[in-house]
Amino acid sequence: MLKVEEIDVYYGSIKALKGVSLNVNEGEIVTLIGANGAGKSTLLKTLSGLLKPKKGKIEYHNKSIAGKQAQTIVKAGISHVPEGRRVFANMTVEENLELGAYLRKDTKRIRVDFEKVFELFPRLFERKKQLSGTLSGGEQQMLAMGRALMAKPKLLLLDEPSMGLAPLLVKTIFNIIEEINRDGTTILLVEQNAHMALSIATRAYVIETGSVITSGTAEKLQASEEIRQAYLGGM
């Protein structure tokens, strides 16, 4: 479904990604783990068109999307939930969700998807008239995810959905991610919480200072001594 080959991405003259390759197959949950500053967010931003790669190929359903505008990529079916819950603070929950469907014209289906998002996140339904800036951190994360789902993506890019959440809520969020995946959305998940991420993922990539250093099935990485030492706190 998504094939990334040898991409280089720069911030000015700083090279943030060096020859990164990865692929995501339909129906999978693929996770990307790595330390702070490894380049995980940079990779997601490049996939969703917020950054342009200087070199390399990005193919989505065998069509090149490298360097395309974000709106083209959203229309093609890739939605990005950026790091740090960027909700539209002075708008209500409902208005945020409406903006998620901004590029869609099928008004009737949008209504149906509203219901679906509210089913997935009942807390958002209770608070649909509330200004989203006044939601709790966890609720804002739910809203950011729900808003991305309103675009009806086939591939969802999630950047650290568990950041700053209490363990119980992290569990809830991960259950919801699995549920979204069961409903037919492929997921590329960036996580600091490698333990949780590996427990729901099919496959994983480990990224360090801008390069992929290992990849494999989630079980394989969970079993690997090196990975346990570096990312799972030696558990």
Add this chain to the structure above:
Amino acid sequence: MLKKVNTFWFSIVLAFVFYGIIQLLISTAMLNPFYTNTLIFICINIILAVSLHLVIGITGQFSIGHAGFLALGAYISAIMTMKLGMPFSVALIAGGIVAALAGLVVGVPSLRLRGDYLAIATLGFAEIIRIIFLNIDYVGGAAGMQVTHATTWTTSFLCLILTIVVIANFTNSRHGRACISIRENEIAADAMGINTTYYKVAAFVIGSFFAGIAGGLYAHNFYIIQPVNFGFLKSFDILIFVVLGGLGSLSGAVVSAILLTIVSTFLQGLPETRMIIYSLVLVMVMLYRPQGLMGTREITDYFGKWGRVKGGNQYGG
């Protein structure tokens, strides 16, 4: 939603009633020219405030050179009527169009980037425009340019209503939602697939257009225009309308433009005092009401129980 639309048109009708009363008073000579002139000046300032409100309050792009577009509109329209003998209405539109084009030229390069490049670009632009007119003998240089008096209460009122209707409708449309989402969070707006550059430029060009229209009215209300009328302090005056009214509130911009125009009209003889009082008012507002007079609310919000617009909630009901 229906309710909201009705309140909006109701306010417009009310405005026309007000217009009629004033027009009657003017034509029966019951309103002396000083007051008529103040009313015209209020209209011009509201147009300036509302056009800048679209850029700063709705789209969240900091522009601090609005007087540059005012100057362009003023000089272009004056050239049209005085040098080329065109009718006033054509001159007004030409002033608006040239200002809009200038907005495009300034906006495209600076708004393509994320960050406050627009502030610097507009500041520079306004100064450049002023200096250009200062050095062109064709328009009188520093001495200024004579302009016939053509602005009436009717023309300024019609321009004002046009500005408000266009900008309020833009704000309440799908495009307006896109602009507000940029103000709220540009990265998230980008990730939603909203063409942020396009909307930032569009809002800026519309704002520039109406500032140009205001320029035409301004030029034809004063008998003379001089580059010194369009310095940084003028841009600052307009900025204050928007900030004082509450960023994101159209009615706030209108109310503060009215209040401050009245205050400064009565302090006209004392320009230094005026700046001190202005600054004091600003400091007080920032201390006691940092969100501005209206916050992000609209006057119409106080009518209906669903009202909560903050610059355009099309699903308000």
